[in-house]
């Protein structure tokens with residue numbers, strides 16, 4: 188029972204679900220591609236709902252008039268002249284606003300602007316054109332295959348010519364589909380994944396699309412023009428040609444000449460209005476009546492000839508002040524056409540000769556060539572006397588007169604000739620402007636000449652009372668002369684001198700010298716020669732510094748060209764430069780580097796001198812002492828045998844001096860003899876030297892002091908004692924003193940005296956007599 192109930196339910200459910208599937212809501216067709224601008228209809232089936240529907244296109248509600256309902260379940264949207272490239276169309280239920288379905292509508296376009304030419308392969312000149320190339324336009328974003336079809340006047344079925352992927356051009360090779368006769372039409376078929384469309388047919392007569400080969404060009408140069416001879420491959424009743432020409436090196440300034448040629452296929456185009464002796468580049472192209480232009484022929488170069496009627500000679504002169512005998516120098520100068528004399532042979536063929544002569548002197552004149560002593564580059568020098576002269580220049584080209592001109596040189600006395608007055612000049616950006624007052628209404632023009640060096644002159648003619656001089660050198664002074672011209676004479680020149688093209692910066696520094704001590708630097712400088720056009724210097728500023736800390740400066744006026752930098756730090760690197768300041772400009776020197784000395788060199792020198800003197804003194808003292816000492820050693824003791832006893836002059840008997848006086852003469856040099864008396868004595872027994880030196884040393888060192896306990900004294904005393912002992916023992920030799928009689932010095936007191944010899948301060952040591960005795964003791968014992 189339950190089983191049957193379940194089965195029934197299942198059947199009912201299944202039936203319902205099948206019914207429901209069938210009656211789904213839907214919009215069709217899906218993914219619709221239509222031709223741009225065409226009409227279409229979209230169907231909305233509303234089985235799933237009851238009631239009305241409405242449409243939305245790209246989220247905007249569609250005008251109700253576009254939609255219609257066939258019955259309660261079929262609704263149709265009609266799109267007319269649809270151009271949107273991509274649109275979403277959705278069908279909504281009016282009551283619930285729920286979406287019943289949607290679709291996307293896309294449009295595509297036809298290829299347009301189909302254009303074809305029938306042409307030759309590169310390098311092929313005549314015969315039937317081998318190539319047929321078409322181009323077209325097509326707005327698409329997809330990958331598209333194009334195929335080109337042709338329909339001929341004799342065969343109306345489509346014949347495929349060529350195809351291309353993506354590219355909007357294709358070329359058919361070979362001429363089997365097209366001949367010169369009749370008419371044709373081509374169609375471009377565009378094929379995408381979902382659609383395919385043909386362009387409108389493009390109809391043509393082959394002769395209208397035939398692009399001929401570039402013409403063959405032959406150029407000829409004549410004195411008055413250039414001639415371009417064009418030859419085309421296929422003669423026609425009528426065709427057009429163009430000639431393009433320009434100066435070599437100036438191709439942008441090209442000119443194009445049009446010319447219609449009749450029949451024959453050959454035509455001449457003359458190029459006029461060209462300059463003399465210039466290389467021109469010429470090329471040509473031609474076209475049949477309505478057909479496209481051929482490509483330009485390869486450019487050819489040709490040199491134009493000299494147009495003789497165009498050559499104008501201009502002659503001018505500068506006359507110097509007369510010398511005492513009235514002789515004047517005349518510089519004759521000229522131009523021929525626009526071309527300077529030396530430039531003509533480089534481009535113009537033929538021989539140019541120039542004759543210049545003074546018509547008054549009636550000579551044949553001189554032929555100007557570069558080697559002529561009085562002629563240079565389009566200038567010749569003449570000497571003329573005080574009379575009026577006329578110079579004439581005649582130019583020949585290949586022995587045929589080309590042109591001539593003459594110029595008047597007034598006589599010295601013709602001081603009353605008209606002259607311009609009130610000359611005014613101004614300079615703006617290197618261009619000098621001049622104006623003046625006319626001297627007479629008869630003036631036919633003015634000659635203006637100018638120079639900056641007195642050798643090279645520039646000149647030009649003007650027929651009004653003002654002019655401008657351009658192309659001048661910068662910051663240079665010019666002398667300018669204006670001379671009025673009359674029918675066949677000239678007036679007097681009026682000169683303005685030294686007009687600067689621009690004011691230059693002050694002159695530059697030529698030399699800078701820096702002398703340094705430890706704390707100062709003396710800076711001197713020189714300026715280069717000042718040009719006429721350079722500004723006057725108002726002051727100089729010397730900038731200096733160590734690099735660390737502020738840059739210091741000192742200003743000096745323009746008459747000073749030196750400065751002393753003080754308070755510098757010794758032994759320090761400095762940099763320094765000088766600025767010459769003028770009214771508006773300034774010029775700076777290069778940066779100079781210097782280092783201050785570690786010490787004042789003068790001080791160093793002083794110190795050196797003092798030092799060397801000191802050293803000298805010390806050295807000499809030492810040397811002399813040494814010498815003295817040596818002598819002292821070398822000199823023998825006086826032979827008491829040769830001496831006589833005498834009383835010491837009591838006047839020199841001074842306590843402090845006494846010991847010295849024993850061996851020295853202080854009044855003599857330091858190196859004086861040792862012995863007071865008997866300096867004849869020269870030899871001394873060496874054996875005693877030791878004793879003696881001991882004595883000498885002791886005696887010297889003990890002179891100023893009272894030091895009875897001095898060990899040296901003790902030594903001396905002991906050695907004395909030894910000697911005394913030897914003496915006392917009786918050496919067998921008699922002392923020479925023994926025979927001498929002495930009142931004040933008894934022999935028995937020897938020992939005592941020797942003992943007291945060195946302690947000179949002893950009161951009882953009073954006389955030289957005692958000394959003799961003592962010395963004698965030493966000699967006597969001989970230390971043997």
Ligand SMILES: *[C@@H]1O[C@H](CO)[C@@H](O)[C@H](O)[C@H]1NC(C)=O
Pocket residue numbers: 257258259260261
């Ligand atoms: C509505 O119209 C369409 C087309 O005309 C037709 O196929 C369909 O059966 C019709 N439906 C009803 C319910 O009439």
Ligand SMILES: *[C@@H]1O[C@H](CO)[C@@H](O)[C@H](O)[C@H]1NC(C)=O
Pocket residue numbers: 340369370
């Ligand atoms: C094309 O040529 C044919 C045959 O010569 C001629 O009948 C036809 O009129 C021509 N069509 C056009 C558009 O000139």
Ligand SMILES: *[C@@H]1O[C@H](CO)[C@@H](O)[C@H](O)[C@H]1NC(C)=O
Pocket residue numbers: 330331332352378379380
């Ligand atoms: C275009 O042509 C190529 C080969 O001829 C083919 O492979 C390609 O599928 C074509 N593309 C379309 C969009 O027809």
Ligand SMILES: *[C@@H]1O[C@H](CO)[C@@H](O)[C@H](O)[C@H]1NC(C)=O
Pocket residue numbers: 443444445
């Ligand atoms: C030559 O012809 C072309 C077109 O044919 C025109 O554009 C051009 O202005 C013409 N030039 C002269 C100098 O007549």
Ligand SMILES: *[C@@H]1O[C@H](CO)[C@@H](O)[C@H](O)[C@H]1NC(C)=O
Pocket residue numbers: 410411412459460461462494495496497
């Ligand atoms: C050559 O000179 C003549 C006469 O002045 C003139 O008519 C002609 O245009 C000139 N030719 C050229 C190419 O300048």
Ligand SMILES: *[C@@H]1O[C@H](CO)[C@@H](O)[C@H](O)[C@H]1NC(C)=O
Pocket residue numbers: 638639640641666684685
């Ligand atoms: C310009 O004229 C002056 C005055 O006559 C003269 O001193 C100077 O040398 C001339 N300068 C030149 C460059 O000829």
Ligand SMILES: *[C@@H]1O[C@H](CO)[C@@H](O)[C@H](O)[C@H]1NC(C)=O
Pocket residue numbers: 648649650651
């Ligand atoms: C002189 O003036 C005439 C017109 O009066 C003009 O044609 C000519 O070009 C001028 N010459 C110069 C060199 O300025």
Ligand SMILES: *[C@@H]1O[C@H](CO)[C@@H](O)[C@H](O)[C@H]1NC(C)=O
Pocket residue numbers: 728738739740
């Ligand atoms: C010179 O130095 C002083 C300070 O010592 C400064 O004020 C002045 O600007 C300096 N002058 C120049 C021209 O640099």
